[in-house]
Structure formats: structure tokens, C-alpha cells
Amino acid sequence: MDLTKLNEKTILSDEVFEEIFSQEDEIYKARLLLSAQEVAERFHVKGKFDQMVKAYKKVDRETKQKKQQQAASMDNYTQFDGEYPPMYCGSWIATETGIYAQNMATVEQIACYHPILPIERLKNLETGEEQIKLAFKRNGRWEEIIVPKVMITSASKIVALSGRGVAVTSENAKLLVRYLSDVENRNTDHIEVQYSSSKLGWIKKEFLPYDTEITFDGDSRFRQLFESIGEHGSRDKWYEHVKELRRTGRPEVKMMLAASFASVLIKQIGALPFFVDLWGETEGGKTVTLMLAASVWANPAESAYIGDFKTTDVALEAKANMLNHLPMILDDTSKKNRRIEENFEGIVYDLCSGKGKTRSNRDIGINTENHWNNCILTNGERPLTSYVNQGGAINRILEIECGEKVYADPQLTADTLKQNYGFAGKDFVEVIKAMGADAIRDIQKDFQQQLFDDEKMQKQSISLSIILTADKIATDTLFKDGQYISIDEAKKVLIDRNELSDNERCYRYIVDKVAMNEMRFDDETNCEKWGIMKGDYAVFFNHAFDELCKAGGFSKKSFLSWAAKKKLIDKYGDKNTKPTKINGTLVRCVWIKVENVSDDSEFETDDNGFIKVDEQMQLPFD
Numbered sequence: 001m002d003l004t005k006l007n008e009k010t011i012l013s014d015e016v017f018e019e020i021f022s023q024e025d026e027i028y029k030a031r032l033l034l035s036a037q038e039v040a041e042r043f044h045v046k047g048k049f050d051q052m053v054k055a056y057k058k059v060d061r062e063t064k065q066k067k068q069q070q071a072a073s074m075d076n077y078t079q080f081d082g083e084y085p086p087m088y089c090g091s092w093i094a095t096e097t098g099i100y101a102q103n104m105a106t107v108e109q110i111a112c113y114h115p116i117l118p119i120e121r122l123k124n125l126e127t128g129e130e131q132i133k134l135a136f137k138r139n140g141r142w143e144e145i146i147v148p149k150v151m152i153t154s155a156s157k158i159v160a161l162s163g164r165g166v167a168v169t170s171e172n173a174k175l176l177v178r179y180l181s182d183v184e185n186r187n188t189d190h191i192e193v194q195y196s197s198s199k200l201g202w203i204k205k206e207f208l209p210y211d212t213e214i215t216f217d218g219d220s221r222f223r224q225l226f227e228s229i230g231e232h233g234s235r236d237k238w239y240e241h242v243k244e245l246r247r248t249g250r251p252e253v254k255m256m257l258a259a260s261f262a263s264v265l266i267k268q269i270g271a272l273p274f275f276v277d278l279w280g281e282t283e284g285g286k287t288v289t290l291m292l293a294a295s296v297w298a299n300p301a302e303s304a305y306i307g308d309f310k311t312t313d314v315a316l317e318a319k320a321n322m323l324n325h326l327p328m329i330l331d332d333t334s335k336k337n338r339r340i341e342e343n344f345e346g347i348v349y350d351l352c353s354g355k356g357k358t359r360s361n362r363d364i365g366i367n368t369e370n371h372w373n374n375c376i377l378t379n380g381e382r383p384l385t386s387y388v389n390q391g392g393a394i395n396r397i398l399e400i401e402c403g404e405k406v407y408a409d410p411q412l413t414a415d416t417l418k419q420n421y422g423f424a425g426k427d428f429v430e431v432i433k434a435m436g437a438d439a440i441r442d443i444q445k446d447f448q449q450q451l452f453d454d455e456k457m458q459k460q461s462i463s464l465s466i467i468l469t470a471d472k473i474a475t476d477t478l479f480k481d482g483q484y485i486s487i488d489e490a491k492k493v494l495i496d497r498n499e500l501s502d503n504e505r506c507y508r509y510i511v512d513k514v515a516m517n518e519m520r521f522d523d524e525t526n527c528e529k530w531g532i533m534k535g536d537y538a539v540f541f542n543h544a545f546d547e548l549c550k551a552g553g554f555s556k557k558s559f560l561s562w563a564a565k566k567k568l569i570d571k572y573g574d575k576n577t578k579p580t581k582i583n584g585t586l587v588r589c590v591w592i593k594v595e596n597v598s599d600d601s602e603f604e605t606d607d608n609g610f611i612k613v614d615e616q617m618q619l620p621f622d
Contacts, residue, residue, distance in 0.1 A: 003035055008043035011036065017056045078183070080115040082142050084135055087117055087187045092179050096137075099179055111175035113167045114138055118184045122146065122196035122217045125203055131196065131217050132184070136166055146217055152180050200229070201325025201374070202267050207429050222322045228304040229297055229326070233420030238295065239479070241416045242424075245292070245407070246483040252278060252289050254485050255400050255493075256377065258471035260293035261428050263327035263375035265466055268437045269444050272396075273320075273354045274463040275376045277333070277384035280402030286379040287331060288410045288417075289402070293377050294329050295417040297425035305329065309336035313347055316340075317356045321370035326425075333380035333387065344387045351376055352396040395459045398467075398493050424478060431477045444469040450487050451494070460494050503562035506554040507592075513548060514538045514594050532582055537570060537591045542577055545590040560590070568593045 010016065020036060023029035033053065040049035077086035078094040091101050092111070099111040120133035130149040135142055145164050151157045155173040162168050168176050184191060197203045198218040208214050209229055216226055245253050259276040266273065278286050291300035298305035306329045307319065320328050328351075340347060350356070356370030378384055379402075385394045407413050432440065447465035452458075471485045519525035521533045530544040540548070549556040560576040563569045570591035572578040580589040 003039050006039055008045050011040050011043060012045060012048055012052060017052055021056050021060050078115070078117060080117070080137065082115075082137065084117065084119060084142075085190070087183055087190060089179070090182045090186055092182060094179075099176075101175075109172075109175065111172055111179045116166060116176075116180075118152075118180055118191060119144070121149075121184075121191055121193045122215055123193055124217065125195055125197050125214070126199065134161075134166075134180075138165055138167075152177060199322060199324040199372075200226070201264060201323070205433075207264075207433070210426050210429055218322050222319065224303075225305060225307075225319070225322070228299040229422065229425075231422040231426065232299065235420075235423040237416065238420040238423055241413065241420075242292070243479055243481050243483075245413065246479065246481060248408075249483070250403075250406050251485070251489055252285070252400060252402050252406050253292065254471065254483065255467065256289050256293045257296070258467045258474065258485060259375050259377055259398075260296045260327050260329075261424075261474050262467045262470035264325050264425075264429065264432065265440060265444075265470055266375065267325050267373040268432065268440050269466060269469075270441075271373070271462055271466060273352050273372065273374055273376060274459075275348065275352065275378060275384060275397040276400065276467070277397055278377075278379040278400050278402050279381065279383045281404075282381060284402045284404055285406030285410055286402050288407055288414050290329055290331055290377060290379050291414060291417050293327065295421040295424075296428070297326055297422060299418070299421055301418045306331050308332060309340050311337070312339060313343065313350065316347065317350065317370055320351055320372045320374065320376075321356060323374055324372050325374050327375045327377050329377045331379060333378050333384055334382070341387075348384075348396060396463075398460060398463055400493060424474075427478055428474060431473060435473070440469065440473075443472060447472075447487075451491065464490055464493060502554060503559050506549065506552065506559045507563065507568065509552045509554065510538075510548065510592055511594055514592075531589060532580075534591070536593055538594045539580055539582075540590045540592065541582075542588045542590060563592070 006016070016036060020029060020032050023032065037046060037049060037053075040046045076089055076091065076093070078084075078089050079086065079096070080094065081096055093100055094115065094117070096115060098113050099116065100109060101111070114137055116134060116136035118132050119135045122131040122133065123129075124131070131146050132149050132152055133144055133146050134152070135144050137143075143165065145161075147161065147164075151160060155170075155177050158173050158177055159168055159170055194215050195213070196215040196217040197208055198216070200208050200216070203211075203214055206214055209216060209226070218226060242257070246257075256276065256278055278289055280286060290306060294300035294305045300306060308331050309316075316328075336344070354371055354373050383399050383401075384397050385399060444465050447468040448461060451461040451465055451468075468485055468487075468490055475481065475484050514521070517530065519527055520530040521538065529541070530548070531538065531540040533539070546556060549559065560569060564571060564576060569576060570578055570593070576590065577588040578591050579586055580591075581587075582589070
């Protein structure tokens with residue numbers, strides 16, 4: 001175009017504007033337009049020229065939009081570059097530059113500024129709830145995320161996707177909801193329904209994560225935990241090293257290894273969860289043994305599969321629900337936050353109940369209850385039972401004392417396990433499937449009968465029989481080394497009924513307190529008094545006895561009822577307290593029989609003052 005030959009009439013001709021707006025080079029177009037504006041200003045027709053430019057820009061924009069619609073048409077299929085096939089999207093225009101409806105021409109009404117589409121529906125086998133897998137492209141790269149279906153069906157909820165990288169705001173939320181709904185419902189033949197679970201372990205007859213027909217759709221908080229589960233390294237190296245450890249005969253190795261396998265049998269047998277706690281002094285090999293148990297299923301490295309108590313009770317419940325039948329492994333019982341420590345006994349009860357708390361949601365409905373059937377493996381310098389008082393909690397714990405130097409080279413074992421793991425768990429599950437639940441229960445019942453003892457706690461016997469069942473199956477089919485856990489070795493873990501009885505423990509606690517605080521029962525020492533001594537009885541002020549029971553974590557009412565049946569208290573009629581005159585005042589007191597062994601008793605003592613005993617002798621508090 002030769003602008004020098006234009007005049008006040010030709011500068012406004014269609015030929016000029018058509019040539020300007022036909023330029024594909026935007027920079028050249030802009031320069032040509034500025035030059036033409038200068039010519040129009042020289043002929044004093046710039047106002048008319050600008051009006052024509054505005055009209056042509058509008059026509060040019062509409063023309064480009066129509067071309068874009070035609071390019072995307074294919075009966076309105078998505079036109080995204082990459083691995084995802086085109087999907088029918090109705091009236092929506094879906095290209096690399098964004099998503100909007102055909103009848104919407106302004107940028108303000110765009111549904112999304114980048115490609116996005118639903119690619120898979122996930123239906124949870126436990127709850128029936130659906131999740132949706134979305135694929136979206138930002139910065140030239142495709143990403144996939146799984147979100148609850150309800151999140152993309154509500155404009156108020158879909159804005160939460162902005163935190164996951166999707167360009168959605170309160171302005172375009174409604175349009176994006178409509179677009180995703182249209183694509184999903186118009187492509188039912190292409191968007192597959194994948195059955196999923198937010199839990200691991202046995203899902204009907206399948207086992208997640210080994211059976212790939214089921215997809216994991218669990219909480220994103222546990223994604224790292226989930227990804228740690230699987231096979232890595234060399235199967236032969238793991239088995240070879242573990243067999244070498246088993247040949248040492250160390251009970252810590254065999255028991256914790258069997259407990260890890262046993263976790264997936266609890267559901268098959270129909271039992272409740274239980275704790276297996278490895279305790280002992282530092283440097284004994286507790287952490288490495290816990291790594292060994294974890295390596296059956298997953299990566300035993302720090303911050304992978306093994307967790308700890310530095311969390312909340314709600315988080316522990318959620319983790320147990322997610323692991324479901326796989327063992328929950330928690331390192332170092334001494335490391336726990338204040339809330340866990342204050343309610344540690346309750347945590348033990350809750351985890352061993354296999355069922356979470358019932359909670360309501362903001363819609364005044366009831367959330368799906370968490371549930372699990374697994375084994376919880378822990379370790380610490382103190383026994384787990386030292387953190388709890390109630391017999392019901394202690395009954396759910398199997399304690400294994402860790403001796404010195406379990407491993408000749410603990411670093412070698414740790415490195416080997418970190419580099420090779422996850423094989424035995426998958427192998428064990430295949431064996432269990434082939435055996436069937438009935439055969440497993442027969443083995444467990446046989447062990448339970450061998451462990452049966454009226455003096456031992458039966459709940460512990462059931463838990464231990466499951467561990468022995470797992471040990472036998474793993475030894476027979478996986479290790480084939482004959483390194484079984486013996487019945488006699490296993491029985492050492494069980495606790496006597498009398499040791500576990502809350503009321504028996506309360507009585508021993510009271511007797512010990514009386515022996516330790518003689519000055520609180522005499523008339524000579526100047527201190528707070530608990531009562532007086534009357535023959536074989538310690539006579540407690542009622543309030544002092546209340547405080548003593550409370551300090552020990554025992555139920556006064558339960559103890560007095562038990563003590564009355566055992567004839568260990570002096571009652572007043574049907575009352576467990578007896579009016580007693582102390583220092584001229586009549587007060588209600590609790591009379592506890594304390595069978596003291598005096599210096600001139602019938603028991604023979606050694607040079608140090610200790611009572612000499614033989615196997616036939618029955619001491620007063622045995």
C-alpha cells in the first residue's frame with residue numbers, strides 16, 4: 001500500500017481497511033495502522049478513520065471467533081493437544097486457548113483459561129460414593145487429580161480446585177461446573193467407571209494394592225504412605241538376608257516378622273485388632289526390627305511406611321482406616337504429643353476396637369464410620385503397658401522384650417531392607433488366597449487350644465494364636481527353613497489373670513502404699529495422715545482412700561466390691577465403710593486387710609534380710 005497516493009476520500013475506502021486487517025503479522029499491521037492514522041489526521045478525517053477502525057476490529061474479532069468455532073467443530077469435540085482423545089462437548093468450544101460456549105463472545109464469560117476434562121469415574125466399593133479423575137493442562141503440561149464428585153457439581157465447592165492448580169474463581173465457577181457436567185454426561189461410553197477403595201487390604205475377594213482391578217482413591221494425606229507399598233529391589237536378596245536373621249533364633253526377629261504377616265489374617269479369622277510392642281534399652285535393635293516388619297509390605301525407610309505417635313487421635317484413626325488390614329507400624333512410644341499422652345489408654349482401646357468414632361458432618365448427617373482389622377506394631381524403651389492402667393487395655397497388648405545386640409551388623413540389615421522390600425507381603429497374600437479362610441481358621445484354632453490356660457488371658461491367647469498361624473504359614477510356604485516360633489517361647493508373652501486384674505493390681509498397689517507410708521498411720525510423725533493400723537487392717541479415712549484410688553487410676557467402687565467377695569475388707573453390715581473412732585472422733589473408714597510379714601514370722605531370711613523361698617512355698621501376696 002502506497003500511503004503517499006491517498007487523499008481524504010481514499011483513506012476511508014474499504015480497500016485500505018481490508019488490506020490493513022488482512023495482515024497476519026500483528027506488528028506490521030499495527031505499524032501500517034499508525035501510518036494510515038497519520039495520513040487521516042493530515043487530511044483532517046482522523047475521527048471518521050477511528051470509527052472505521054473500531055467497526056473493522058469488531059468484524060475481525062467475530063470473523064476469528066467463527067473460524068475458531070469451525071476449527072473446533074467436528075460436531076463440537078474437544079481439540080486438545082496431547083494424550084487424551086477428543087470428547088463430545090455440546091455447545092462448548094474447547095481448544096488449547098480455553099473453554100467457552102458458542103454463544104458467548106466475551107472473555108468475561110469464559111469457563112476456563114486452559115484445557116480441562118473429566119477422564120474417569122471412580123466408584124467406592126465401601127461407600128458407593130463417586131470420585132472423578134480430572135485431567136488439566138497448565139504451562140504446557142498435563143496433570144491428573146482425583147476429587148470427590150460433589151466438588152465439581154457445585155459452584156461454591158469447585159473453587160477449591162484453584163488450590164490444585166485449576167484456573168477457577170467465583171466468577172467462572174458456574175460455567176466450569178456446566179462444562180464438566182456436559183462432557184461427563186455426553187461421553188458415558190468413553191469415561192470408564194473404575195471401582196475404587198480408600199482402604200487397603202481385603203476388598204471383597206481382592207487385595208489392594210496388589211489386585212489392579214481396584215484403584216486406590218484415598219485421602220491425599222496418605223498418598224506417600226500408599227506409594228511406599230510395593231516391590232522394590234531384589235526378591236532373592238531380601239529372602240536370603242531375612243533367612244539369615246531367622247537362623248540366629250532371636251525371638252524378637254521371628255515374633256515381629258510374624259506379627260507383620262498376621263495383620264492380614266485378622267479379618268480372615270474374625271478377630272479384633274491388637275498391639276505387639278517391642279521394648280527394651282536403646283541400641284538393642286528395636287528400630288531395625290520394626291524396619292524388618294515394615295519391609296514385608298513396603299519401604300521401611302524413615303518417613304515412608306513407618307509412622308509415629310507425634311500426631312492426633314483423629315489422624316491415627318484415619319490412618320488405621322486407610323491401612324485397613326495392613327499393619328500400622330509406629331516408632332517410639334515415648335514420642336507423642338500432649339493430647340495423645342493424656343488419652344493414651346483411650347487410644348489403645350479405640351485402635352483395638354477396630355472402629356472409629358461416629359461423627360456428624362456440616363449437613364447434619366452422619367459420616368461413614370472408619371473401621372479396620374489389623375495389627376499395630378510399636379516399640380519403645382518402656383513397655384507399652386507402662387503407659388496404661390486398665391486391664392482391658394493391657395489385655396490388648398502383647399509385650400516382647402528386646403535383648404541386647406539383636407543384629408550382628410544392624411547397619412547392614414537396615415541398608416539391605418531399604419534397598420529390597422515388598423516381596424514377602426505379596427507372596428503371603430497369594431498363599432492366603434489359595435488356602436482359603438477355613439484352612440487358616442483351623443490352624444489358628446489348633447494354636448489357640450495349645451495356648452489355652454485358665455491362668456492366662458484368653459484375648460491375648462487369641463492374638464498370639466494368630467501370630468503363630470502367620471508364622472507357620474510363612475515358614476512352610478515362604479521361608480521353608482523350619483524356624484518356627486515354639487509354643488513355650490510364645491507363652492512367655494502371655495500375662496497371668498491375676499497380674500492383669502484391675503482389682504488385684506489395686507490391692508497390691510494399696511498394700512505397697514501402706515508399706516511405703518507407715519508414718520501416715522502412726523501417732524508420732526508430723527505429716528498428713530491416711531488413717532491408723534488395727535491388727536491386720538489398714539484403716540483408711542474415706543477421703544484418703546478416694547484419693548489413693550484416684551492417684552492409681554483405679555475404681556474405688558469396683559475394688560471394694562471385689563475385695564468384699566475376697567474377704568479383704570471389714571464391712572459394716574452391707575456397707576463397705578465402717579464407722580471408726582480415731583482421736584476421739586467417729587469417722588467413716590475403709591478397713592483393708594493387710595497381711596504383714598513381721599520380723600519374727602515363720603519365714604526364714606538370708607543375711608540380707610530377704611525371705612528364703614523354694615518352689616513349694618506360697619508367699620502372702622502370690
